[in-house]
Amino acid sequence: MSDKSLSQPIRGARDFYPEDLAVRNWLFDKWRDVAKSFGYEEIDGPVLESFDLFAAKSGDELVNQQMYMLEDKDGRKLGVRPELTPTYSRMVAKRQNELIYPLRWTMFGNTWRYEKPQTGRSRDFWQWELNLVGGEESTADAEVLVIAAKAMEAIGLTPEDVVFRINDRRFMQESLTEIGISGLLYDQTTKLIDRREKISQDEFNSGLQNISLTNDQIGQLNSFLQASDLEKSPKLKELFLLLDRYGILPYCRFDPLIIRGITYYTGTVFECFDKNQGLRSVFGGGRFDDLVKTFGGGKIPAVGFAAGDVVIIELLRRLDKLPKLTPLPTRVLATVFSPDLFSDSLSLSLSLRSQGIPTELYPELSAKLDKQLKYASRKGIPYVAILGPEEVEKKLVTIKNMQTGEQKQTTMEGLKALIEN
Structure with a gap:
């Protein structure tokens, strides 16, 4: 007697029939063309990595709550990659002294996270990773943001559809230090800021009080988070001037609420949001100058982003911007x-x-x-x-x-x- 449940993929995983794979291939071909036009070479790496590779910098939630873990027959603890950046950085560290900088690499890969499956989110998803390793900081940051904008243009997403919200972790640290928020208190505060748009103002203030911020500090922090002035951050000001020269400023705006929860980010951070459906994040990235060093290499500046297929395809479908594709090649x-x-x-x-x-x-x-x-x-x-x-x-x-x-x-x-x- 046959078991019909065996014909179903495991929860959160996806089958790609010809019509489904045609959409994913179209999307990635568009993004590959954009990456190639900026001179990026494509790499790939293993789906399974040492657990320690992700535990080093990927963040507690991603590693301990969302990552699929297993032991091989020799007792080694392994992780199914929940993101591509650690693998990318490990590969740079492995050949750091042989590579030519600035290094422009991109990769596409299947990743897994143990999350609740819902619209725009799956446990099994494909990512596009693109990073610029080495080179001048502001110009490198601008380049990856321009590539992200061109990638959106290539699939029909305009500044009317999405927005890049940009911040700088160093600017945040300097600004919060000025009002007496540093060390452990800084880490606790930024975790609350990262959740700010998911909770009410009262819940946010209560959370700040629970970590022992004074009423004066809470007031100053809220005033800072509502500001949009770049004058106090020369790096952000320089970045936005470059983005204007590149012609992509309509996609971009400064936002002090953007923190990025992954711990390896060191400077510029950004997230792309769907403008037509609340505050939904589409993809994100930033600067990670210390990550290669973590994996045995030397300190080297790096910046990039990763975009997943699930939320992008769902967004294109909702906006009726997916092309009519014919997966059948036969003529x-x-x-x-x-x-x-x-x-x-x-x-x-x-x-x-x-x-x-x-x-x-x-x-x-x-x-x-x-x-x-x-x-x-x-x-x-x-x-x-x-x-x-x-x-x-x-x-x-x-x-x-x-x-x-x-x-x-x-x-x-x-x-x-x-x-x-």
Whole structure:
């Protein structure tokens, strides 16, 4: 007796049927083209890494609550990667002295997090990671933000759809230190700031009181978080001037509420938000100057971002900006008129493929032509090639246009032109 549950993926995982994979491939091809236009090379790494690689800097929630963990047969503790940045940084550290800087690498990979599956979020998701390692700080920060903007443009998302909210952790630390918030108190305060938009003002103030901030400190902090003045941060001011010169300022705004919960960020941080559905984060990134050093390399500046496929595709679908894609590559079905003429149909299919025309050869030798035509119609194959005794004798091929129903006879030499027109 069969168990129907075995035909289902595990909770939070996804099957990619041809129509689903066509969307993901379209998205990643667009992003690959953007990355290549800026000179980025593509890399890849293992899905399984040492648990310690992620425990070093990925943050308590990500490592201890969301990461899939296992032990191999030798008792080594491993983690299924919940993000790509640690793997990326480890690979830089491994060959740090051999690489040429500034280093422009990008990668695409499957990642897993044990989260509650919901709209725009899955336990199994694919990420695009892009980082610039080395180089001047503000210009490097600007470059990755420009690439992020161009990636949004490439898939039809405009400043009317998304916004990049940008901050700087050093600016935050300096500003909070001025009002007496430092050390452990700073860490506790920034965790609350990171949650600010998910809780009420009263809950936020109560949380600050619980970590022993005075009423005066709470008032000064709230005033700072409502400000939008860049004058006190020369680095942010310089960055926004560069973003203006690049022509992407409409995508960008300063926001002191952006902290990024992952602990390895050291400077500029940013998140892309959906402007039309509340405060939903689409992707994010920032500067991580110490991460390569954590994995055995030297200190080297780095900045980048990672974007996932689930929320982006859901956003495009909701905005009706997903293209109508045809996953089927087949242009021609070479029919088999009879077993005696199979070799002729086989030769035709080989000839068409050698000319760059994706061609299927019907696999049954004795199937009626009507059955083969119905197959082509159901699959949406645009052309059917028929080789009967008359065609073979005259060295012709009958081509049927499945959309119009029109049939034409042509020579082997004229076949490609007829199909492509």
